[in-house]
Amino acid sequence: MTTLIKGGQVLSTTGASLADVLVDGEKIIAVTAPGVFTEADEVIDATGKYVLPGGIDAHTHMEMPFGGTHSVDTFGTGTTAAAWGGTTTIIDFAVQAKGTSVLSTLDKWHEKADGNCAIDYGFHMIISDVNDTSLKEMEACIDGGVTSFKMFMAYPGVFYSTDGEILLAMQKARETGSTIMMHAENGIAIDQLAAQAYAAGRIEPVHHSLTRPPELEGEATSRAITLAKVTGSPLYIVHLSAAQALAAVAEARNEGQNVFAETCPQYLYLSIEDMAKPDFEGAKYVASPPLREKSHQTDLWKGLRTNDLSVVSTDHCPFCFKDQKELGRGDFRAIPNGMPGVEHRMDLLHQGVVAGEISLGRWVETCSTTPARMFGLYPQKGVIAPGSDADIVIYDPAARQTLSAETHHMNVDYSAYEGLEITGKVETVLSRGRVVVSPSGFSGSTTHGKFLSRGLNQYLI
Ligand code: URP
Ligand code: ZN
Ligand code: ZN
Numbered sequence: 001m002t003t004l005i006k007g008g009q010v011l012s013t014t015g016a017s018l019a020d021v022l023v024d025g026e027k028i029i030a031v032t033a034p035g036v037f038t039e040a041d042e043v044i045d046a047t048g049k050y051v052l053p054g055g056i057d058a059h060t061h062m063e064m065p066f067g068g069t070h071s072v073d074t075f076g077t078g079t080t081a082a083a084w085g086g087t088t089t090i091i092d093f094a095v096q097a098k099g100t101s102v103l104s105t106l107d108k109w110h111e112k113a114d115g116n117c118a119i120d121y122g123f124h125m126i127i128s129d130v131n132d133t134s135l136k137e138m139e140a141c142i143d144g145g146v147t148s149f150k151m152f153m154a155y156p157g158v159f160y161s162t163d164g165e166i167l168l169a170m171q172k173a174r175e176t177g178s179t180i181m182m183h184a185e186n187g188i189a190i191d192q193l194a195a196q197a198y199a200a201g202r203i204e205p206v207h208h209s210l211t212r213p214p215e216l217e218g219e220a221t222s223r224a225i226t227l228a229k230v231t232g233s234p235l236y237i238v239h240l241s242a243a244q245a246l247a248a249v250a251e252a253r254n255e256g257q258n259v260f261a262e263t264c265p266q267y268l269y270l271s272i273e274d275m276a277k278p279d280f281e282g283a284k285y286v287a288s289p290p291l292r293e294k295s296h297q298t299d300l301w302k303g304l305r306t307n308d309l310s311v312v313s314t315d316h317c318p319f320c321f322k323d324q325k326e327l328g329r330g331d332f333r334a335i336p337n338g339m340p341g342v343e344h345r346m347d348l349l350h351q352g353v354v355a356g357e358i359s360l361g362r363w364v365e366t367c368s369t370t371p372a373r374m375f376g377l378y379p380q381k382g383v384i385a386p387g388s389d390a391d392i393v394i395y396d397p398a399a400r401q402t403l404s405a406e407t408h409h410m411n412v413d414y415s416a417y418e419g420l421e422i423t424g425k426v427e428t429v430l431s432r433g434r435v436v437v438s439p440s441g442f443s444g445s446t447t448h449g450k451f452l453s454r455g456l457n458q459y460l461i
Contacts, residue, residue, distance in 0.1 A: 001025060001041050003433065007034060008046025008394060010384055011053075013365040021051055023390040026432035030386055042435075046394050049427060052364050053384050054088025054119075054391030055346045056371040059238060059262065059313030062092050063112055067336030069324050071317045073411045076446040078316065078342055079118040081409040083436045083444055085343035086426040088391035089381050089452065091122045091371075093150060095159075098129045102137035106144060110451070117449025119431050120391070122375065124148045124181060128158070130165035135172050145453025147376055148179045150238065153220045154187035154288060163227060170233035177456045179234040179374075184220035184245060185212060185289055194333050205282030206275045208332045209290035217289050218244025225252045225259055234460055236374065237261040239315045241289040243299040250308040258460055260374060262311035263300050265348040266291065266339055266416060274416075283325040284414050286335040287315065301357040304366055311374060312349055312366045316342035318412035340412045344403060346393070348417070350424040354397075376455030390433040399425035409442075 003023040009016040010031060022030040022037050030037065062078040064071040073081065075092075082090055094109035096102050102125060109123055123146045127134060138149060151166055152159035161169070166180075173180045193211040197203075202210075221237055225248055228235035237249055240261045252259040266287065271294045275282040285291050303309035317338025319325055328335025349367050352358045358366070372382025379388050401424075403417040429437035436444030 003042045004037055004040035005044045005046050005051055008049045008051035010051045011360055011364045013361045013369050015361045021384060023433050026390060028384060028386055028388050028390050031384060044428060050395040050397055052393050052395060053368045053382055054393055055086050055367045056089040056381055057082060057087045057314050057342055057345060058091045058311060058371040058375055059315050060090045060092045060342055061317040064095060064317060068327060069319065069336055071338060072320055073318050075113045075116040077411040079449055080442065080446065081343040083118050083429055084409045086346035086393040086429055087342060088119045088429065088431045091124055091375055093126050094123045095126045096128050102134045103140055106141060106146060114451060115447050118436060118444045118446050119449045120452050121449055122452040122454050124150055126150045126159060127169055130161055130168055135168060138172050139176060142176055142178055147454050147456050148181055150181040152183040154183050154185040156187045156191055160187050166227055167231060170227055170231035173233040174231050179236050179457045181236045181238050182224040184217060184224050184237055186216040186220045189216055198331060198333060203331055205286055205332050205335060208286045209272045209275050212288065212290045214242035214244050214292055217242040218248055221245035222248040228259065229257055234258040234457055239264050239289060240309065241267040241292055243296050246299055246303045246308060253308055260310050262313045263309045264313055264315045265341055265345055268297055268300055269348060270416060280329055283328060283335045284321055284416060285339060286337055287339045288337045304358050304362060310370045312345060314341035314345050316340060318410055320412055321414045339416050340410045341416065343408050343410050344417060347422055347424055351422045354423045373458040376458060377452060378458055390430050392430040393426055394428040395424060396427045397424050401425045
């Protein structure tokens with residue numbers, strides 16, 4: 001089966017050029033000047049559209065047990081919503097609970113995801129119990145294509161690791177060439193501030209943000225960077241939200257340390273003002289790190305331009321407002337932490353192009369090419385080139401749309417961007433050569449997605 005995508009502007013990290021793309025089976029086999037090929041089993045006219053590599057969302061949580069409940073998107077519903085939004089690969093987190101084995105955790109996540117995804121997927125491993133066995137099991141994870149490990153300086157008693165435990169895992173990462181991903185917030189200090197706020201009767205959702213000040217993200221980020229320097233481990237800061245943390249990352253990168261960072265659309269578009277909405281509506285925006293004052297957004301966009309922020313992921317972790325966020329009415333500490341977003345990342349970052357914040361090339365780079373390289377998937381993923389998987393998005397840059405829970409495909413009862421009007425819309429999506437989204441709707445299947453055994457971070461030398 002061959003597919004010719006003709007007349008579009010093909011995007012890469014360097015910008016746009018008029019070209020045709022020929023697909024045979026699951027692979028791209030040619031990218032040519034317009035008109036070189038005229039025939040194929042299926043011809044898609046992309047005139048006036050962008051043709052870009054499918055998005056790679058390197059930070060999602062489908063069916064994640066957390067906060068006394070589960071994130072509500074299954075691998076099936078979440079990957080279908082991702083496809084609707086132009087994302088053709090996710091990397092989700094398997095979660096080692098304290099007292100359990102890393103490898104049995106990995107088996108469990110394969111059971112949940114294998115045969116149940118609409119697009120291709122990989123895993124990172126969350127290490128929450130550092131001991132001799134789990135450190136050894138990191139090696140087996142890498143053999144199984146799971147080459148990055150998330151640790152937490154937040155959530156004491158749940159996922160939290162001490163500096164000593166982080167040091168041990170980082171030594172293992174250094175030894176194996178794998179990457180430590182860090183949730184960098186000083187959870188010990190935050191828990192004290194949160195307890196004080198609750199005791200004083202400050203129970204509303206906005207106090208989630210007020211008790212997690214940006215300085216405590218900056219401090220933890222600096223500490224993680226220091227531990228990475230001492231051990232020689234590559235470090236990737238997840239969901240960076242604060243100017244203080246970005247400054248620490250930029251300084252380390254200027255010194256040549258293997259430190260990388262991602263941010264998420266919610267930190268670029270939403271703020272603490274959303275968390276202060278009345279009638280408990282602020283609970284919709286409770287995630288960690290929290291939404292910040294708007295002034296941080298300027299720094300984050302700048303970080304995306306300078307590559308101190310290399311990746312945009314969603315941290316998609318949806319909990320329904322009605323039944324789940326409710327758990328924290330009367331105590332903001334009990335609101336499940338997480339927000340939906342896997343469907344909107346490509347659109348929201350394209351909106352950054354429209355607003356002049358980033359270039360077309362940076363859109364593709366931060367949302368597809370760099371995550372592919374960072375997590376050992378390039379050039380199978382992240383680029384439109386002969387030999388690469390035919391994960392392709394045809395994007396209409398002029399279409400207008402309004403984001404809403406009424407029209408989104410995520411399995412959650414609210415949109416964090418309700419009513420937001422944006423320019424640009426996904427028109428057609430191919431996942432390994434198969435059209436999964438088109439103007440006629442979703443034509444994929446939740447058995448199509450394959451597990452991706454990933455290599456090591458390709459930015460390391
Ligand atoms: O609040 C968040 N971010 N929930 C998901 C878990 C995490 O820390 O990434
Ligand atoms: Zn986190
Ligand atoms: Zn997360």
